[in-house]
Amino acid sequence: MPVALFLLMLLLPVIRSDLKERRIPNNVLLGSLITSLAVALIGWGSSDQGAAAGAAHWAGGLLTGLLCFLPLHLLRAMGAGDVKLMATCGACLGPVLAWQAALGALMVGGVMAVMWQVWFGLPFIVLWRPFGAIWSRVTSLVFATGSPGQIEGRTGGPLRHTSARLPFSLPILLASIGVVFF
Numbered sequence: 001m002p003v004a005l006f007l008l009m010l011l012l013p014v015i016r017s018d019l020k021e022r023r024i025p026n027n028v029l030l031g032s033l034i035t036s037l038a039v040a041l042i043g044w045g046s047s048d049q050g051a052a053a054g055a056a057h058w059a060g061g062l063l064t065g066l067l068c069f070l071p072l073h074l075l076r077a078m079g080a081g082d083v084k085l086m087a088t089c090g091a092c093l094g095p096v097l098a099w100q101a102a103l104g105a106l107m108v109g110g111v112m113a114v115m116w117q118v119w120f121g122l123p124f125i126v127l128w129r130p131f132g133a134i135w136s137r138v139t140s141l142v143f144a145t146g147s148p149g150q151i152e153g154r155t156g157g158p159l160r161h162t163s164a165r166l167p168f169s170l171p172i173l174l175a176s177i178g179v180v181f182f
């Protein structure tokens with residue numbers, strides 16, 4: 001329970017930034033890593049196993065979280081910020097829960113990706129593409145401002161949401177908190 005609250009406190013600014021700007025700030029992740037290391041050293045230091053076990057638990061979770069999503073980043077299926085976020089969550093959770101959280105994040109992210117595509121993908125292409133093409137041609141002819149592609153590229157056009165990336169910080173946080181409770 002305290003780990004879930006700790007993750008929520010540390011990572012709410014990350015989610016806000018990812019949803020708003022589609023960026024995960026490195027300084028917040030670095031601060032979260034340092035804080036989670038301090039908590040691991042203090043928490044495990046007071047136990048029978050000692051601070052070295054806490055540092056090993058922290059490092060194992062960090063590496064597990066990093067290695068779970070690194071192949072997806074190398075295949076360009078996921079951003080580097082999401083990989084670093086999973087590593088940060090893994091450092092807070094430890095290796096076993098980091099592995100479970102990564103699998104849960106992929107499942108939650110898959111469901112969200114299908115919903116994202118249905119919401120922003122096909123309906124916008126089918127409904128807005130003809131109107132957007134006609135509008136950009138009319139404005140280019142009336143205002144003589146260049147080709148329709150140039151106009152649509154500057155304004156974002158009617159298809160601005162079809163190539164939108166899924167903010168994956170939300171599935172990572174939901175899965176990380178979920179493995180703590182379940």
